[in-house]
Amino acid sequence: MVKKTLIAATAISLSAMALTACGSDSDSSAGADGDSGNGSITMGFAQVGAESGWRSANTKSIEDSAKEAGIDLKFSDAQQKQENQIKAIRSYIQQKVDVIAFSPVVETGWDTVLQEAKRANIPVILTDRAVDSEDTSLYKTFLGSDFVEEGQKAGQWLVDNAADSDVDGDGDIDVVQLEGTTGAAPAIDRGEGFADAISADPKISVIASQTGDFTRDGGKQVMESFLQSEKGIDVVFAHNDDMGLGAIEAIKAAGLTPGKDIKIITVDAVKDGMTALAAGEINYIVECNPLLGPQLMDLAEKVVAGEDVPERVVTEETTFDQEQAAEALPTREY
Ligand code: AHR
Secondary structure, X not given: OHHHHHHHHHHHHHHHHHHHHHOEEEEOOOOOOOOOOOOOOEEEEEEOOOOOHHHHHHHHHHHHHHXXXXXXXXXXXXXXXXXXXXXXXXXXHHOOOOEEEEOOOOOOOOHHHHHHHHHOOOOEEEEOOOOOOOOHHHOOEEEEOOHHHHHHHHHXXXXXXXXXXXXXXXXXXXXXXXXXXXXXXXXXXXXXXXXXXXXXXXXXXXXEEEEOOOOHHHHHHHHHHHHHHOOOOOEEEEOOHHHHHHHHHHHHHOOOOEOOOEEEEEEEOOHHHHHHHHOOOOOEEEEOOOOOHHHHHHHHHHHHOOOOOOOEEEOOOOEEOHHHHHHHHHHOOO
């Protein structure tokens, strides 16, 4: 018996070491076996990374809400690598947590590990991003934004403001797109929604599109290369604020004025993005709400109690122009 416990404890600490080696993890619970000893729920959360202001706000919301709900949170940061997320999920299965939640870095490639969770009878909740799997029994619910709609809202603003967006006056509105992480749901869906909306105006076209991996540095580098390779850029559509902020740096370095010489549309509405919008350096932001923690904890409690939950919970979101950003900024939470 003692020997068995020792072997199990060694296996758990080895897997914890492996997890630490490939990403970073933290544990707010007392026990290492998924049971905090006080009868509360233990959640294993596999986060994408810390790539953007949005992600930091999302992580804080999850940590704060877990504390508030008395849920023991085991948290890991996958540094934007799918293999790290898979390792984290396997470690949570081994630790027999009560529920696993994660925001999949990319859409595909999850079936095997989710089947392992299902076999272990551990319910899974998707937050923020979806998986592309035909077997919807592999997760209980998906809480997050409608990314296609976000892209459509961005494109619709451009269609509505087409007359002011032909900055070089050549009769066409030439857009460059800074895509999110390749294969990630928000990159795929925002791109699709935007393309769908701008198809209403044949003068608008995306002349170049490349991933900036949702990071500020990525956005800056891709924009620098667009400024060299493309003539007459009128508009930047960045799949998140951070890449838009990186593009602003590149545009300024090229001696141009962001928001005037090149219009900028982004998604998220985090504080840094809203500050740039209020200052006139961004023209429009579609909100993507990162404060998913309270709803996630509520869903987790229900799922662990065996209660029914909706298959899909869509986050409510709005949009901001420059005036609205100035009004909203003083009370903006993130
Ligand atoms: O999945 C949500 C997206 O991921 C946010 O828009 C972006 O900022 C983040 O990195």
